[in-house]
Amino acid sequence: MRNPIRQRFFSISVKYSLRRRFIEATAAAVAMLASLSSFAAGNVDDERLMRESATGADWLRKSGNAQAQYFSPLEQIDDHNVGELGVAWMTTLPVRDGIAGTPIVVDGVVYAGAAFSIAFALDATDGHILWSYDPEVRKAFAAHPGLSWYARANRGVAVGGGGVYLATADCRLIGLDAATGKLRWEETTCDPELGYGISDSPYYGGGKVFVGNAGSESGKQNRGYVSAYDANTGKFLWRFYTVPSPDPALNTTPEMKMAAATWSRDTLAKYGGGGSNWNSMTYDPDSRVLFFGTAGALPYVYAWRNPDGGDALFTSSVMAVNADTGEYLWHYQTVPEDSWEYNATMNIVLAELPIDGKQRDVVMIAPKNGFEYVLDRHTGELLAADKYAKVTWASHINPETGRPVIEPGAEYWKRKPGTKTLVWPNMWGAHSWNPMAFSPKTGLLYIPVIDIPDEVTYEGNGDYTDTLKLITEIDGKPFSPGKLVAYDPVTQRPLWTVGHKLPFNGGVLATAGNLVFQGDAYGRFAAYRATTGEELWSLSTGSTIGAAPASYLLSGRQYVLVAAGEGGGAQYVFPELHAEDRAQGPTRLIALALGGRQDVEMPVSGRRQLPEQPKLEATDTTVAKGAELFAEHCSGCHGKDAVARYGGTVPDLRYADKDAHAAWDAIVVGGARAGNGMPAQELTIEEAEAVRAYVLSLSEALRASSE
DSSP states (O other): OOOHHHHHHHHHHHHHHHHHHHHHHHHHHHHHHHHHHHHHTTOOOHHHHHHHTTTOSSBOSTTOSTTOOOEEOOOSSOTTTGGGEEEEEEEEOSOSSOOOSOOEEETTEEEEEOGGGOEEEEETTTOOEEEEEOOOGGGGTTTOTTHHHHHHTOBOOEEETTEEEEEOTTSEEEEEETTTOOEEEEEEOSOGGGTOBOOBOOEEETTEEEEOOBOTTSOSOOBOEEEEEETTTOOEEEEEESSOOSSGGGOOSHHHHHHHTTSOTTHHHHHOOBOOOOSOEEEETTTTEEEEEOOOOSSSSHHHHOTTOOOOTTTTEEEEEETTTOOEEEEEESOTTOOSOOOOOSOOEEEEEEETTEEEEEEEEOOTTSEEEEEETTTOOEEEEEESSOOOSEEEEOTTTOOEEEOGGGOGGGSOTTOEEEESSOTTOSSOSSOOEEETTTTEEEEEEEOOOEEEEEEETTEEEEEEOOOOEETTEEOOSEEEEEEETTTTEEEEEEEESSSOOOOEEEETTTEEEEEOTTSEEEEEETTTOOEEEEEEOSBOOOSOOEEEEETTEEEEEEEESOOSSGGGSOGGGSOTTSOBOOOEEEEEEETOBSOOOOOOOOOOOOOOOOOOOOOHHHHHHHHHHHHHHTHHHHOGGGOOOTTSSSOOGGGOOHHHHHTHHHHHTTOTTGGGTOOOOSOOHHHHHHHHHHHHHHHHHHHHHHO
8 A cells, every 4th residue: 555645755756856857957958049049149151151142141241142242132122112112220329430341140130340340239130239349449549549540440340150250450350259249369460560450350261260451551661461360269370471571581482482573672671562451351162262452562653662673562463362271372463563552452252254255253353443353263364354434544454464554644753843643543542442242143243433533743852742633524524423333344344324422432232133222422322223223212311321231131021231320431531522411420220121111310410519719810821831731640530621520539620629729739749639549740839839720710711601
């Protein structure tokens, strides 16, 4: 006979045991799910990138698909229904200097990088911020205030292997956990003491993170390079120098020996070679090859830089290296005798094109110099090259030699002192960092073109000045300084062009819905028919747009994601590019979808009121001298004529209050605000006061115009 007490105790024990096991199992399952969730966040690898490029569900890297085409195969939004596009969600980010890099979207999470290398993760469904990470770049400004330019021009993040990767102006490469935003590792990849800095994002591929740097113009005898690190640990793997060392004993590889033979005299020891990769790389997951471009070197004038001749390799070149080892594969130099700062660091697109009746694997680039190049992806052989913008520095590219045929009239350093020479394109390039797109559906490239020249005045004795000219009319006919150009890389001719009022506009997205999206300097985001250029829809975002858009699919709904808020560097210069009606709103991410709200207000910053300021007490001569000094020392950040962008962290000096004027000499000469990125200038107190008088004269003119 069973003991009822024992039976009851046994029953309770069994229930307790089962409950305990259930709790333990549940806890284990929760832990496992949390672990899996953590692992799944940012889960991008080569296989997934190649597999999902055809679906377009996610936007797995800045440039979109495996071919880096800024192309989405999604076609839910097309040229027939795009008029129904509206705002699905909108998030204002707590940063003041904009977004230059295209956000990345992985498994329902948006990863974006903003100025000062601040990284964000947002829910792709409604835009709420999941986490953010600030690497505190400003701490480096006290020792290196010049890095503030690079910091404000930062161009985004990379995602892969469960991590988010960012690079900082002060030369750090950082790996974060994609699920939490917590720091995984941090490595120093260059040295600001040697004039290096970083403005671009890193790039992910094959379990590695690739990063370049800037500094070709620092004058500190540095040489550009690209480095690779293990994505999981941050361990340094390899480094490829883009120019040879001034020490012949260090040029041990065949490519460095070849390159060293193309530099003359003591140029490398004196100037360092430059050749930085300051913008854009393309990793090919199929061949495991890394493609990137290089900048030029100082001095800009070839005859002064290489007086004995030689191509100064590998400046102004497209490079291909083995992504696993850093081994040199091939190069193509776009401007062997570059005297116009025509960098080849623009985005590189992979495609398959019919060339001379044969399907060829190609890379395509539209560098600064105004020519679009089609190169064999495996050898670097030139297949085609022609003009995509107005070009006066060269007549054409010789198809046999691959070299440009330079127009003598563009050689400004050979002119009589005081002679002005108009050179197209300008030193910022006919195409800059804002990415172009390629559509396999139409076979066309869509290039954001900057169609303005430089007016170069040769002063004699190796000195010259240059000024960007905003030209809106040629031979009595209207001329657009900014353009969106649809260019056929096979026939090497433009098919259609859309004109913009200002030259610096946004990067481009092409989609399978026969659409091309681009934002402009006035904050207007528009959709064009990809085959004809017909504008089909637009939205005023209230914020200048520089980055290229992205597109993704979530719960069966296609989104177009816009990064609004100007970044990238162009916002600091030239008053004609910063008209008072230019969009000066906050930094936003805006997700658009069919059926979204079309009545969303996008407020912009209102016209500012001038504060109380001291009275201008200076002669016209002093003001004129201050204008000259301002142009030389201050305009690069504060803008020509002190017209800086509203809303950013670089102040518009016309609105400097009485306290700022009282502290003027301490700031300008003494470096009192070096920690904010305002370096001390090599000016006397008298010269600083002349600059202050000039700025006050601008304030008075602004006050008079508003009365």
